[in-house]
Amino acid sequence: MATVLPSIEICVFDAYGTLFDFNSAVARHRRAIGPSAAKLSEMWRQKQIQYTWLRNAMGEYAPFWQVTGEALDHCLAAHRIPDPDVRERLMGAYLALDPFPEVPGMLACLARGGMRSAILSNGDRGMLDPMVARSTLADRFEAVLSVDEVRMFKPDPRVYRLVETRCGVTPDKVCFLSSNCWDAHGAARFGFRTVWVNRTGAPDDRLPGVLAAQIRDLSDLPDLIGVPR
Incomplete structure (x- = not known):
């Protein structure tokens, strides 16, 4: 797969359904x-x-x-x-919850390539922290961001703004990944370069926000953003 999204500085993942199998x-x-x-x-x-x-x-x-x-x-x-x-x-x-099978290898590949990674989730820290810790993947993420900080759920723009304020990255440098099509559109509307992880082959939602790409699972992400394997 050719690089589709150059100049990405950080990959930000939704948690439930994207990294972890609900x-x-x-x-x-x-x-x-x-x-x-x-x-x-x-x-x-x-x-x-x-x-x-x-x-x-x-x-x-x-x-x-x-x-x-x-x-x-x-x-x-x-x-x-x-x-x-x-x-x-x-x-x-x-x-x-169990991480999807391709997640550990994908995150290891990003880390080897020097790509930053974070989580942005509807989950509160009391849910996210034990799940991420149990998965043994906690060291792969520089931040685990929760909507609890703004007391609004996705797709409210204030949620996506947490990435900019907490990670110091402008939206155009963020690759946001979600298995929820509505979340992907919300993030794209905010300004992220957004990839829909369409695990079930579902049709696209007719919502504002243009998606940058669509993949079946996260194993394709390194190639998509130009991180060597």
Whole structure:
């Protein structure tokens, strides 16, 4: 793959669905959940994101941990799973999500090439820190940025501005990567050079912000930004 995005100074990653597999929480406890596990996992993610948008619209911010629990409560009720032990297991698993298989090698490649890396996430630090620590990838990131600092969720522009204020990089030097198409568009609208990590082959959202590139997983990132393997 030819270099598509030259002059990048830092790669900034969304966490959930981009670096870490949110489906791994349910997969770890599939037997306890039963036959509705896959549908519950999908609904949980949909409600989790929906609740962030609705809270932004209502001006009612709450930490992502609370939002994640509220979304799970809705999903457990919808699937008629009343066991509180299942809820406790799933919430605990969300603090230890598995990184996608290509992530460690990709981050190691960026580090060898001298490329800076950071995380920008809806997650609060109480969620992000244990997950990143468990993954043994913490030393790959110069910053783990949380929306908690601005008390607004993505795609509010104040979230993306955290990269400029905390990492000292202008938007045109940032390669932002997200598996959430709406997040990718929001970041592009802000001014980042944005790559949509389209893991499922989904159609593009019709939203403001022009995406710089689209990849199937993060293994293609080094070539995309000209970092030697």
